[in-house]
Amino acid sequence: MFQLLRTKHVISFMRWSKFAFAFSSLMIIASVATLAVKGLNFGLDFTGGTLIEVGFEQPANLSEVRAALVKEGFDDATVQNFGSTREVMVRLRPREHVAGEVIGNQIIHAIKFGTGQNVEMRRIEFVGPSVGDELAEAGGMAIIVSLICILLYVSMRFQWRLSAGAVLALAHDVTITLGVFSFLQIEVDLTIVAALLTVVGYSLNDTIVVFDRIRENFRKMRKGSPAEIMDSSITQTLSRTLITSGTTLFVVISLFVKGAPSIHGFALALLLGITVGTYSSIYVASALALKLGITREHLMPPKVEKEGAEFDSLP
Structure with missing residues (x-):
């Protein structure tokens, strides 16, 4: 052997x-x-937060999406593909006194402005700290x-x-x-x-x-x-x-x-x-x-x- x-x-x-x-x-x-x-440094699975699923017309450039979110102040955003290259999931830590719908609109605006693509919000969920x-x-x-x-x-x-x-x-x-x-x-x-x-x-x-x-x-x-x-x-x-x-x-x-x-x-x-x-x-x-x-x-x-x-x- x-x-x-x-x-x-x-x-x-x-x-x-x-x-x-x-x-x-x-x-x-x-x-x-x-x-x-x-x-x-616990992630969103343990701390809770906001989960947003975004749909792109063309395959998404994740590095470009991250840079666009950081530029708008979302430094803690986690960005990854979900299902296909045109589906992107964005996860954010909890933000006090800010409604999930407001955060979702801010994310969509930041991605549109940073990537130049038309994007659609497919889903938004909030995971509570107790979970x-x-x-x-x-x-x-x-x-x-x-x-x-x-x-x-x-x-x-x-x-x-x-x-x-x-x-x-x-x-x-x-x-x-x-x-x-x-x-x-x-x-x-x-x-x-x-x-x-x-x-x-x-x-x-x-x-x-x-x-x-x-x-x-x-x-x-x-x-x-x-x-x-x-x-x-x-x-x-x-x-x-x-x-x-x-x-x-x-x-x-x-x-x-x-x-x-x-x-x-x-x-x-x-x-x-x-x-x-x-x-x-x-x-x-x-x-x-x-x-x-x-x-x-x-x-x-x-x-x-x-x-x-x-x-x-x-x-």
Whole structure:
């Protein structure tokens, strides 16, 4: 089988675990501090606002539409195609003491004046802040429930020390990703929640592959310390990890560089999550299980005594 990384020597990953823990701790502390001080820049899905659907006679130039809205003072407007190149959706944050119909007329006027096209308002809706609060609560609960379910699944499949390492690694990935979004004040909407859940699933898949090999080697390798067995297991799965992460990152980077501005946040969340998740599968999940005292005895299958075994030793 083709391997991206061929090595006859076992790489001593666990030797650097202390430095990895220090680095991860600094990143977590910085992320939590940033979230506490700056918070997240919630998008319209969570804050509420006005949604306006506009129809064009010719395919719309989104950059031109954005420039026209910024010129008229709508700096917070989110502009994206909806259905076709002639349909554009404009989303705005809530504006106090301004009726939705007035905002709609202002948007239509700004687009007509800035693009020189005749446009038609197809639909206008207002999303209240209470709905946004419900969506924010539902998004947070989705991530928390997924982590709890993962903890239960990995506990049943492996051992609680490994499951604790896996869940803490996933929480590590999500926290650092949100910390970067908070620091850069990138808008967080429902697509970012979807990206975070995707990161959780992706990182868990990588961690499960490593854990499977760790369990197999703990049962097969009779010599060597737990750290040496983990080093061997991670080295054996390293080629698969690099190929999987590399090919996924190619697609995500393409989305980030060439994709529309409306999906930049989604692509950035995946880019950060996959990168941090690949690192955490080695230096957080596995290393934490080792720090919690995982041994060969914890992963050995239980011995099942066959019926009548007590008579086998009789002459």
